[in-house]
Amino acid sequence: MPDLTDKAAQAYSGAYEKALKDVVLRYPALAKLPTTEAAGLLQSIDFDSLFRENYGMGKALEGLAVSLAKEIIVTPAPPILPSTQTISAALQFEVDAANAQITQTAAEIKKIMMRSILGNQSEAEFAASLTSEVLRPDQINSYVNQNLRSFHRTVELQMAEANPDQLYIWAGPLDDRTSDECVQMISEGALSQAEWQANYSAYLSSGTHYGCRHTLQMFVAPSQLKNTKEARTEKGVDY
Numbered sequence: 001m002p003d004l005t006d007k008a009a010q011a012y013s014g015a016y017e018k019a020l021k022d023v024v025l026r027y028p029a030l031a032k033l034p035t036t037e038a039a040g041l042l043q044s045i046d047f048d049s050l051f052r053e054n055y056g057m058g059k060a061l062e063g064l065a066v067s068l069a070k071e072i073i074v075t076p077a078p079p080i081l082p083s084t085q086t087i088s089a090a091l092q093f094e095v096d097a098a099n100a101q102i103t104q105t106a107a108e109i110k111k112i113m114m115r116s117i118l119g120n121q122s123e124a125e126f127a128a129s130l131t132s133e134v135l136r137p138d139q140i141n142s143y144v145n146q147n148l149r150s151f152h153r154t155v156e157l158q159m160a161e162a163n164p165d166q167l168y169i170w171a172g173p174l175d176d177r178t179s180d181e182c183v184q185m186i187s188e189g190a191l192s193q194a195e196w197q198a199n200y201s202a203y204l205s206s207g208t209h210y211g212c213r214h215t216l217q218m219f220v221a222p223s224q225l226k227n228t229k230e231a232r233t234e235k236g237v238d239y
């Protein structure tokens with residue numbers, strides 16, 4: 001089941017994919033021009049803002065802030081919450097990192113485009129170079145997804161540290177993609193922040209692996225232990 005983070009990352013990479021297709025469509029017109037003219041025109045195109053503004057990548061990032069705010073807050077909220085300023089500052093770092101990737105990719109696209117024009121390449125050859133040399137939409141997707149999830153874990157961990165009297169679970173999906181470490185952590189059920197730190201400190205902010213979909217979450221309702229029961233059955237333990 002895609003969650004809000006998946007959807008936001010999908011919107012971002014979907015916009016990127018559209019932008020790449022459009023760049024390929026623009027290629028023949030540019031390649032037809034005399035080389036100096038094409039070079040000058042290419043230099044004046046601001047792919048960076050085109051990608052972010054015209055294709056909705058910027059909007060997708062705004063959407064992220066909203067979706068994360070919704071995902072982070074459990075009900076009832078923990079007694080002490082990180083300030084919205086702290087949360088939005090931490091989120092801004094992730095947004096900046098994603099934007100930096102796009103800036104870099106935009107520069108690479110220009111370079112490849114110029115090289116293809118100079119080499120009299122066809123639209124298909126240019127498209128093939130783009131596919132093999134710049135980030136693919138699925139790579140952008142997993143990069144943004146990973147960043148957002150580690151941001152989410154960091155915020156949850158801060159909340160746990162600020163509220164040491166509460167209990168926490170390792171929350172997230174339990175399916176065939178769930179790593180053994182995460183199954184183990186889910187099977188632990190509700191533990192104190194100190195117990196999590198003592199046994200799993202390495203995983204609490206970075207996750208158990210790249211792409212890990214799990215995070216600490218305050219334990220407020222028995223229904224949150226549904227996956228715990230399943231994980232214990234899966235491991236053949238009962239405690």
Ligand SMILES: [Zn+2]
Binds near residue numbers: 178207213
């Ligand atoms: Zn995980």
